[in-house]
Amino acid sequence: MLSDKEREEIEAEMARYPHKRAMVPEALRIVQTHRGWISDESVRDVAELMGMSAEEIDTIASSYNMIFRRPVGRHVILFCDNVSCWIMRSDAVRDHLVKRLAAGPGETTKDGRYTVLPSACLGDCHHAPVMMVDDEMHGNLTPEKIDRILERYT
Amino acid sequence: METPLTGNIRPDREPPSLKEYEKSGGYRALARVVSGLAPAEVTAIVKDSTLMGRGGAGFPTGLKWSFVPMGVDAPPGPRYLVANADEMEPGTFKDRVLMEGDPHQLVEGMIISAYAIQATTAFIFLRADYDLAEKRLKRAVAEAYEAGYLGKNIMRSAYSLEMYVHVSAGRYICGEETALLNSLEGKRAIPRARPPFPQVSGLFGKPTVVDNVETLCNVPHILANGAEWYKSLSLTAIGGTKMYGVSGRVNRPGWWELPMGTTVREIVEVHAGGMRPGYALRGLLPGGASTDFLVEQHLDTPMDFTSIPKVGSRMGTGTMIILDGKTCPVAFVLNLLKFFAHESCGWCTPCREGLPWVARIVKAIEEGQGEARDLSVLEEHCVALAPGRTFCALAPGAVEPLQSALKYFREDFERHIKERGCPWRAA
Structure with a gap:
């Protein structure tokens, strides 16, 4: 209700x-x-x-990307996999993220903290590679930077 | 050099408040319009300015407005202005800059544009993920209501307008103007047949104009300074400045407001600082993912709506994506095609079935499973998904980078097939 x-x-x-x-x-x-x-x-x-x-x-x-018909974690990570980020080797950063969280695209971490979703271009291409955590943008991502960002959310 | 659109923008700081915006000359154009110009006069000035739609299609803005039935032809009831703020074209980040950096500029541009077509309600159709822009636009709209620039009897004139920020639930096809209207009506975002055009029968069946954010941001400056001034900003026949951007392996990826018609070379080599050491430029998409590749020989072409088509592409959004020598062109195109196949709304068969098919073939080539005849199958699809074969422009846009990649980087496709794998992965 x-x-x-x-x-x-x-x-x-x-x-x-x-x-x-x-x-x-x-x-x-x-x-x-x-x-x-x-x-x-x-x-x-x-x-x-x-x-x-x-x-x-x-x-x-079901026709909209940002309506979730399955449960998500406490924080949603939108990871850009579009061309401008891909050129800047977003694949390597994503692989690090997935390994670190033990949750692939579309999955939620065991502790329910994060859900990782691949996203269309987030419109911040001059800071590629980028991702959003909830409503915050994070750009110029590196594996080290990912580690620091993930510490910030509980 | 004048930069009317970005003069107030202070990156990484709060945007101008209403007071600061007014101090920089803001809302003076609106005052002039509501106190002394007829709607048709506003449209005539915008027509004279040669302003063309900055969403990518480059349609003359004043002409678009003039299709809205006015006076005795006007149907009774509401009419609408919609700002297309659903920026989602891969590689495009210009409208974000304008909305986050100077939200009142968009609000003022919308009020003046709404006045020109005598709209009763204006919507900002904003992309779901643009949270910062949402916050800043909502604040600007609230401030504008407070100051009497929105609501009943704007600046004590007879004109009234309501404005709302509508946050999308997220889908690339919402950027297509008729799909956007369906979405705003609460439906699935699928394109509509035209005619009727939205100017006659748009949102809720009423006369509607949909304009891009950057387009609308130009309007206050045109009304404040006149059509002749606006034309003088440009290096070519089409007036104004343009928000250009570059992403990829350049020294300084970013955005710049420059005279319309600045060459591709100047944007890449001067403003973006040229390629990073160790990276050579192999090609570029001039204006987002739905445009044909340009290569070295095209660098001296002016970036505008008429010059870029002469060399086989489109200016699109004006934000370039650079393909460098260390990036596989086949994988580059595959990334684009996977995106377009995923974002096809499924309404028409050529797009729904054709794009995944094309993406599968390019994937097979990239992974070393390609066959010699695949290239002709891809070429056939570039024709089968051309403009006029599909319901909207999504699929034709999707095959633009593919058809030009087959032309300029054909040997790379052939090498993948012959060597049964990607030379870039092996290296």
Whole structure:
């Protein structure tokens, strides 16, 4: 069931749009902010609020990269694997990250701290290779720098 | 040299507050517009300025606005302006710089543009991962409301406008303007058929203009200083400055606001400081991943919307990606194709089926499993996925680097096939 806070936040945003349905991605984002991911139950809850079927909600949810339909760790690492980072040998940095966390792309660490997701170009190509941890950018990555960054999140 | 777009930008520091933006001349163009210019006059000035869309297509902005039905032709009800801030083209980082560095400039540009088409509501469709830009834009929009630049009766005029920052749920295809509109309506992001064009029937079926962030940031300066001044900024027939960028093995990767028409060579050799010691330039994509390769012989070409097509590519976003001599061109193209195959929205068959097919063939070549006939299969796909064969520009853009790589780096493809592996990996 959606919390009062989630419901309130979703309803507050609705005024922007002439149709309730336009709120679906935004509603999913709000629920995800509170819960970390979108479970089947959350899909049904959003469907009920929007007056749509769960299938309709899921077809939207599953088409966006940043709506997570599986649980993620406490922190999400978006690792850029696009061309500008790849030229700067992001592969080697990614291999170090994966080894260090023992979690590959799409996987979560055993302690639930990190989920590693490959990402499209993060738009910071002059600092390649780059990654984001939650809402923070980290650029000019090296294996040593990765080690230091990973210490900072609990 | 004048740098109107980036004059206020202080990298690694907070952007100008509303007060600071006003002090630098901000919102004076808006005051002039709402107090004394008719919407059609604003559009006429922008038309005269030769401003062309900076998202990559280079369509004349004033002309685009003029397609919105006005006056007696106008349908009743709301109309929309949307800033396409879904920057996600690989190798492109210019709109981020503008939004993080001077958010009020975009807000002012949007209000003036919205006035020109008499929009009632404006959306900034922002990429999901641009958290810092989100924070700064939301603050700027709130400040603009507070100061009376947004909301009812802007600067005591008869014009009213609401503006919202809409954060995307993330998908490359959202950058395509009609997919963006579907996404903003809460649907899956798939492109729409045209006609009708968005200017006539766009967001929620109402007249809508979608413009790129950099395009909109030019608008206040054009209205403040005039079309002639704007044209004088450029070295070529198309007016203005341009946000250029370079990534890859150069000495100083980065971005620069330079006169439109600055040559590729000057951008790479002077501003980016040339190639790093030990790395030679083999080629470059002039404006993001969806543009054809240029090579050494093209370096003296001006970077603008008309000169780059003459040498077989497009200026695109104006942010270059450099292919150096120590990087395998086949693997470079494979990286791009894997991205495009993954981001195909699946709506039309040639793109959904064709791009993974092409990516698989290039992967096989890169891994030493290629066959001689693969190159002609790839060439066939470059035609089968050309403009007009697919629903939108994603697949045609995806095969641009491939078709030009087959032309300029053919021997590298052939070597992979003949030697049954990647010479760069063996080395």
